[in-house]
Amino acid sequence: MDFKQATATWWDAITSGFGRQDGLELDVLGLVLVIGVPLVVTLTPGIWRFFGLFVTFIHELGHAFAALMTGRVVKGISLNFDHSGQMNSFGRVGFSATWAGFWGYPAPGVLGLVLATSAAFGWAPLALSVGALILLVALIFIRNFAGAVIAVITAIAAQLVVVFLPLEWISVFVAALGTALTIGSLKDLVKVIRVHTRRRHVQQSDAYILALGSALPAGAWLTLFALVIIVCALATARVLYTAVSVGAV
Secondary structure, eight states: OOHHHHHHHHHHHHHHTSSOOOOOOBOHHHHIIIIIHHHHHHHSHHHHHHHHHHHHHHHHHHHHHHHHHTTOEEEEEEEOTTSOEEEEEESOSSHHHHHHHHSSTHHHHHHHHHHHHHHHTTOHHHHHHHHHHHHHHHGGGBOSHHHHHHHHHHHHHHHHHHHHSOHHHHHHHHHHHHHHHHHHHHHHHHHHHHHHHHTSSGGGOHHHHHHHTSSSOHHHHHHHHHHHHHHHHHHHHHHHHHTBOGGGO
């Protein structure tokens, strides 16, 4: 297969996702794949070391998307292998900067809910195709070597999943990815709260930075992070619960 044929195959796989299939129905095996596997991925330190990089990528994309929503110009995204990152944008100070600064930590939880809901209602192929395209576009915003490595590997993995994952497994995969992002969002919430309670590297916290540019203290921003993330987690759990088939319980 030459490059032209490979590109055509990839594009056919992308466009085939712009449709609807049957909604997610979870039996015992499905529950293991959608809940058990994400728990292993997020709670096993060795695996989290790598998957956490993807969660950080989504965190920074959340900042970037929120910035674009308010007309700010995204200058670039930097990612590091220690799960830290930074999104730089410029525009008017005030609401737009605060809005962009807020939607980092909640982003994986929000995306997790979107993916789980998409799977439950039969839109998993669309979510997978759109996600793969977004990850490709995101490459133009990366501004450092570590970020390029993380973003390129993530984008390639997404394209391979789109092309090679059997149609009957797409809903399960998308739901499992949503679950993993939801758990990852909760993990990062606990991490940032610990940063503030232990007062270590507080200056690098989104809550601290938001507090500097607003009338709300860092604790209030942490509370808002927690509110959005926990609501998304509960909603994701509810969506997955409704997808459980009677024979699995």
